Amino acid sequence: MIQEMNNKVAPIDSVHHQAWKPEQRKPRRRSIIREFALNTSTHGLPGIARSESKHNCLFWTASFVVFLAVMTFFITQSIRDYFSYPTQTTLSYVVERSQAFPAVTFCNYMPARYDHLIIDVLNYTNSLGITNTSDTTTFTVSQAVAIREFLRHKLDANQSITEYFFSIDSMLINCTYNNLQCTSSDFITFLSSRYGSCYTFNAKLKNTSYTGIRYTNDNGGVGQLKLRLYAHSSLYVPYISEEVAAGMVVMIHDNTQFPQIDIVGMNLAPGFKHQLNYRKKANYFLSAPYTDCTDKIPLAMKAMFDRYEGAHYAYSQSACFTLCVQAYIYQECGCVSPVEWSARSVAVPGTNRIVVASLCAAENPCYTEAAIRLSNSTDLWDEFCSDCTQECTKIEYLVTPSLSKAPSTYFAYVTKAFVEASSVPLPTNWSTNWITEVEQNFVSVEIMCESIQVENYTQEASLNAAGVLSNVGGLSGLWIGVSFLSIMEFVEMLYRLLRRQYQIYCYGA
Known part of the structure; x- marks a missing residue:
């Protein structure tokens, strides 16, 4: 009996040791x-x-x-x-000992020369029955009004009109930059509907880099341009310049800025030396999504800039406004505003096609009515001008003017010799009244860098990703x-x- 029970009892060491571990409960x-x-x-x-x-x-x-x-x-x-993309503007003063000298544009206040214009204008007005005369010594108000129509007719026929305006060689007595002589070849020419032929010094050209323009420290100088000009008021067309007897118009702008001298030009009176000291101011804006600024030049603006003798101009918001107004006028009238000679290239809405439009006749009310309608309608403005956003970089020059009486006796004789050596006809009383003529036509202008400190206004994000985190x-x-x-x-x-x-x-x- 005992033997049988012993046979049924398992040895202790035969039980696996895992059997004695308590079962772990899963959490x-x-x-x-x-x-x-x-x-x-x-x-x-x-x-x-x-x-x-x-x-x-x-x-x-x-x-x-x-x-x-x-x-x-x-x-x-x-x-x-x-995600509202807030910004802040910081002001800093940076010393630029060597900075690009600005571009300088000038025009004669009178757009046309009487001696070059009168015969062709008479033929034009005679053909239209406005006049019936060959007298070139008498000029009437009706003939003055017809001048713009005559020039419009020539432009629409793609004929040159530069021979009717004052050339730079007939006006530029002397030019120096940092005491080095400059000549008419240092200027580029463009046409202004208000001032005729205008001339720009130190514009950036397409075939040059910024090393091709002049800097303030060239030739060991401080950035000083001297221009001595002669207005030739004896050749002014009557009734055109209204109350202005004689003078010049000047504009100081960035080397890549489109010169809208018709709007922002400074008038220079004859008989004075005008001192224009400038300080540079730079504005830098953030691109999208912080602002809607752009540097992209539309096709119509590129075609517009091609009329400026190879100048490498940057995007301009004001030029964009001019072109969008012209595009709407062209859609409504089939022609464009006659006061914007350089803005005849119009982009057909909805396409990439550029059309060189004809200029509307002055008596045609369509272009003025269309311009007023566009400016008064928010919907139309958004449709045609919504792409005209601000520039991402904008350079301005703050000018401090001053003047003194000119010319001196010495330079009066220098001016007399210049006028007599030019191909321009002399006034009838020149021999006895040349000193008065010189005083009434001589214009001297000196543009100088006032400070090497540049005001930088930089737009910055006031809240970035790191700040949000x-x-x-x-x-x-x-x-x-x-x-x-x-x-x-x-x-x-x-x-x-x-x-x-x-x-x-x-x-x-």
Whole structure:
């Protein structure tokens, strides 16, 4: 009996040691969440997990929810502020010992020469029946009015009209830059409907780089341009210049700026030396999405700039406005404004086709009515001129003018010799009245760099991505103590919950 029982008892060492280990219970989902809540660095959750009463749990839960809502509000506001792309402008003064000397454009106040114009204008007005005379010594108001129509007719026929205006050689007595002589070949020519032929010194050309333009420290100088000019008022066409007896117009602008001298030109009276001291001011704007500024030149503007003897001009908002108005006038009238000679290249709306439009007749009311209609209609303006945004870079020159009486006795004789050596006809009383003529026509202008300090106005983003991240981190840390490590703790909890769910799904335990 004892033997049989011994045979049925298993030896102790035959039982596997794993059988004596207590079975490990896998953590439940609730315990995983509670463990996270007790140990997380996020404020409020440990208080909820430790609560031993419903009141305590409710207090911590309400506190956490309220502070979480407040934090969410401020974080959302911070992100919205970022996507509104706020900016700020900083002012700095930068010393540029060697800076590009600006471009200088000048024109005679009178656009046309009487001696070159009168015969052709008489033939034109006689052909239209406006006049019936060959007298070139008498000029009437009706003939003066017909001059613009005569020039418009020539332009529409693609005929040259430069011979009717004052050439630079007939006006430029002397030119020096930093004490080096400059000549008429240092200027480029363009046509202005108001002033005729105009001339620009130191414009940036397409076939040159910025090394091809003049700098203020060239030849050891300080940036000084001297121009001595003669107006030839004896050849002014009557009734055209209205109350102005004689004078010049000048504009100081950036080397790549389109010179709208008709609008921003400065009048220079004869009989004086005009001193124009300038200071440079630069404005830099942020591109999209902060502003809608652009540097892209439209096709019509490129065609417009091609009329400026190879000048390499940059995008101009004012030129863009002129061209969009011309495009609307062309659509409505089939011609463009006769006062914008250089803006005859029109982009056909909805296409990339450029049309060289004819100029409207002065008596045609269509172009003025269309321009008024466009300026008064917001919808039309948005349709035709919405692309005319501001320039991303804008260079300005702040000018301080002064003047003194000129010319001196010595330079009066120099001017007399220049006028007599030119091909321009002399006034009838020149021999006895030349000193008065010189005083009434001599214009001297000196443009000089006043300061090597440049005012830079730079637009900057007042809130960037790093700033938003700092705001979010500060707000989340302030209200509920969340950091990146807190987020990783939350990620770990999610991983454990998913793993537990997977085990339940696969093994049923």
